Amino acid sequence: SSEQKLQLVRERIRAFSDFPSPGVCFRDISPLLKDPAAFCAAIDLMEDHLRKTYSQIDVIAGLDSRGFLFGPALAQRLGIGFILIRKKGKLPGATESVSYSLEYGKAELEIQTDAVDPKQKVVIIDDLIATGGSLWAACTLLKKLNAEILECLVLIELKSLEGARKVAPYQLYSLLHYD
Numbered sequence: 001s002s003e004q005k006l007q008l009v010r011e012r013i014r015a016f017s018d019f020p021s022p023g024v025c026f027r028d029i030s031p032l033l034k035d036p037a038a039f040c041a042a043i044d045l046m047e048d049h050l051r052k053t054y055s056q057i058d059v060i061a062g063l064d065s066r067g068f069l070f071g072p073a074l075a076q077r078l079g080i081g082f083i084l085i086r087k088k089g090k091l092p093g094a095t096e097s098v099s100y101s102l103e104y105g106k107a108e109l110e111i112q113t114d115a116v117d118p119k120q121k122v123v124i125i126d127d128l129i130a131t132g133g134s135l136w137a138a139c140t141l142l143k144k145l146n147a148e149i150l151e152c153l154v155l156i157e158l159k160s161l162e163g164a165r166k167v168a169p170y171q172l173y174s175l176l177h178y179d
């Protein structure tokens with residue numbers, strides 16, 4: 001059942017206190033990736049959610065780097081394409097960029113200007129939302145390209161950092177949450 005799948009996924013996330021800096025509780029997805037049944041369960045749950053929520057999705061956009069672990073698997077399930085939202089300086093050709101802050105620092109994200117066509121329906125995926133700075137930056141990039149953002153989808157939401165407010169008015173869907 002989906003409750004059993006969710007339980008399996010939950011059991012494969014571990015926490016490290018004070019990484020990468022004091023006060024941060026780092027949620028590590030390595031055990032999930034190492035267990036094919038648990039990883040499959042995570043992708044199943046994301047696929048089920050998207051299939052029952054949207055009649056059409058044109059593309060999945062993933063965030064550098066942990067969004068790249070889930071996005072292509074999910075896009076293959078749905079029979080649609082995957083596009084890259086990368087850290088600054090990694091993408092050739094014409095790009096749009098935006099700088100942002102995240103739970104433990106600052107960075108800049110980029111997208112190729114031909115990554116999506118105007119009006120294409122996009123789901124943005126990442127492993128985790130903390131402050132929401134990274135997903136907010138991804139939404140800003142896709143907006144610049146006039147894409148239609150359906151939602152932000154994450155495996156893990158850190159509720160107390162209120163990332164859902166940061167990405168509003170866009171919808172946020174998470175499989176697991178922690179305080």
Ligand code: PRP
Nearest residue numbers: 064065066102103129130131132133134
């Ligand atoms: C982590 C995580 C999210 C982001 C969440 O990525 O994978 O992308 O931080 O934090 P926020 O909601 O406060 O923006 P990170 O930038 O550490 O890069 P990585 O995926 O390459 O490890």
Ligand code: ADE
Nearest residue numbers: 024025026027103128130
């Ligand atoms: N990215 C930002 N905050 C994080 C956290 N607490 N655990 C894992 N990845 C993160």
